[in-house]
Amino acid sequence: MKLTGFFALTEREVSRFLRVWQQTIIPPMITSILFILIFGYSLGSKISAVAGVSYIGFIIPGLLMMGVIMSAYSNTSSSLYISKFQGQVQEYLVAPLSYWQIIFALTIAGVLRAILVGAGILAVSLLFTSITVHSYAMLLFFIVMVSLLFSFAGIATALWAGNFDQMNIFATFLITPLTYLGGVFYSISMLPSFWGTVVRFNPILYMVDGFRYGFIGITDVPLWHSVLLVLILTVFFFVLCVWMFKKGYKLRT
Amino acid sequence: MDAITIRNLTKKYGDGTVALQNISFSIKKGEFFALLGPNGAGKTTTINILTGLANKTSGDVLLFDQDVVRNYQQARSLVGLVPQEFNLDQFDKVYNTLFFNAGYFGIPRSQRHSKIESLLRELGLWEKRYSKVRELSGGMKRKVMIARALIHEPKILILDEPTAGVDVETRKSLWTYFRRLNQKGTTILLTTHYIEEAEELCQRIAIVHKGNIIALDTKNNLLELLERETIKVVLSEPLSVLPPSLKKYGAAVQHNALLLTINPKQNNFSKLLDDLRKTKLSIRKIETERTTLEDVFLHLTKK
Structure with a gap:
């Protein structure tokens, strides 16, 4: 099978976000520095250690996951939506590219941007505190799977959205609040029992918790719950993307 | 093997509008073919x-025997499309646009540069290769879309209103x-609502009206459908009563003019001149007008 077309589209997608690295790579690093300064340094000293880990060490994995989620999602969603808006998405449709080639080219760029952002946040975190790693395998699993998941979700959103307002609905009303409430800044054990139950319905909590396990080796929810949920959601969004592309959902009349 | 085969193609949109009603036609390899019709x-x-931008409701579409749905990847690689609406990445450079599109069609990196250079030079865009698309004029954007469609040297070129919004000089040079592309062997399918364009370029013309093909023939045969010559006789003074001998x-x-029509096939021009002379009218001048494709078009679409 010829993969030249797939590599060309991947290259285009990667060069697209690298060309504007000031808008795609740097902002999440600045956000993370701000959170580390405010919560980690000034307020964090007043918060007792969580599960034996300093508060700053507790929030860094969450901040990293936050950056990964946002970067993966916004890369595929904005790239594909702008392509749709300009009509340039037709270039992919009239070319001999298969549906999965288009999906994976977009996704690889999303994953790569997420990993670059994650590495950047990790690098700036090291300026403030030392970091230990409990399980490299789990770190790799969560960073790759979560960025795949949100890359697929971004593609599905871009295909579905008919205008800029619809485009922003999920990021504004779902992903951002769920991320902030997804255990980045607190452990479930710090919450009253009612809210401790409510937050368990937030899928992002599991991603943050599982990823944090990779660093500190401690979880709020059983690790296999997190692994399973991430796998299920990733497969779900992948199948959704393939189905939408195959059907030509809002792409072909 | 025909370049394009369309059999019983029907397209219904979700809201119930029927865009195409069971149309069938084929285009031979090397033909320059026009689809002519109102918007x-x-x-x-x-x-x-x-080209894969719309799903059919029923029927078959083959490009050099490749089904556009079942063998879509093979079918797509045979075609280059210049769409009607601008659909370029406005923020990218001309060169990059062609570089990536060449890639989508499977052209290896090492071959892309020379292809891009020769195309852009032919179209007079080489100097603009590092300009962003949005900085170009409408005519130049149109040329970038033409270069993009030709980057993989397709066997079939599809031009959807290729000279809409282009100045006269550019239009002539594009024609x-x-x-020249057609002479080199590229099969070209052109849609246009400029009759002049179809008349100028195409060997066969299909007239499309309300989702049907109402006529499909060579340009000359279409003109014969409405074969007649109009003769305008301008008189020195106004005429009140029509001479009965001219009624036929x-x-x-x-x-102060008389309009007469004859069928040139029946070769009755000299008879008409005789009849005119016998009326003893004082004639200032005589003009003749041939049928144009526009007359045929209006005649057919009015039915």
């Missing part, structure tokens, strides 16, 4: 189905360019 006739829908020419009086 909304179904021309772009046909093209979109050929020359398309003709479907004569009509228009101010």
Whole structure:
């Protein structure tokens, strides 16, 4: 099978976000520095250690996951939506590219941007505190799977959205609040029992918790719950993307 | 093997509008073929189905025997499309646009540069290769889309209203360019609502009206459908009564002129001159007018 077309589209997608690295790579690093300064340094000293880990060490994995989620999602969603808006998405449709080639080219760029952002946040975190790693395998699993998941979700959103307002609905009303409430800044054990139950319905909590396990080796929810949920959601969004592309959902009349 | 085969193609949209009603036709290899029709006739829908931008409702579409749905990847690689609406990445450079599109069609990196250079030079865009698309004029953007469609040297070139919004000079130069491509063997399907364009370029013309093909023939045969010559006789003084001997020419009086029609095939021009002389009218001048494709078009679409 010829993969030249797939590599060309991947290259285009990667060069697209690298060309504007000031808008795609740097902002999440600045956000993370701000959170580390405010919560980690000034307020964090007043918060007792969580599960034996300093508060700053507790929030860094969450901040990293936050950056990964946002970067993966916004890369595929904005790239594909702008392509749709300009009509340039037709270039992919009239070319001999298969549906999965288009999906994976977009996704690889999303994953790569997420990993670059994650590495950047990790690098700036090291300026403030030392970091230990409990399980490299789990770190790799969560960073790759979560960025795949949100890359697929971004593609599905871009295909579905008919205008800029619809485009922003999920990021504004779902992903951002769920991320902030997804255990980045607190452990479930710090919450009253009612809210401790409510937050368990937030899928992002599991991603943050599982990823944090990779660093500190401690979880709020059983690790296999997190692994399973991430796998299920990733497969779900992948199948959704393939189905939408195959059907030509809002792409072909 | 035909370049394009369309069999019983129907397209219904979700809201119930029927864009194409069971149309069938084929285009031979090497032909320059026009789909002519008013806006909304179904021309772009046909093209979109050929190129994968629209789903058909029923029927078959083959490009060099490759089904555009079942063997879509093989079918797509045979076609280059210049769409009607601008669909370029406005923020990217001309060169990059062609570089990536060449890649999508499977051209290895090492071969892309020379192809891009020769195309851009032919179209007079080489100097603009590092300009962003949005900085170009409408005519230049149109040329970038033409270069993009040709980057993989397709066997079939589809031009959807290729000279819409282009100045006269550019239009003429594009016509020359398309003709040369066709002479080199590229099959070209053109849609247009400029009759002049179809008349100028194409060997066969299909007239599309309300989702149907109402006529499909060579340009000359189409003209014969409405074969007649109109003769305008301008008189020195106004005429009040029509001479009865001219009635058989479907004569009509228009101010101080007489309008007569004859069928040139019946070769009755000298008879008409005799009849005119016998009326003893004082004639200032005689003009003749041939049928144009526009007359045929209006005649057919009015039915």
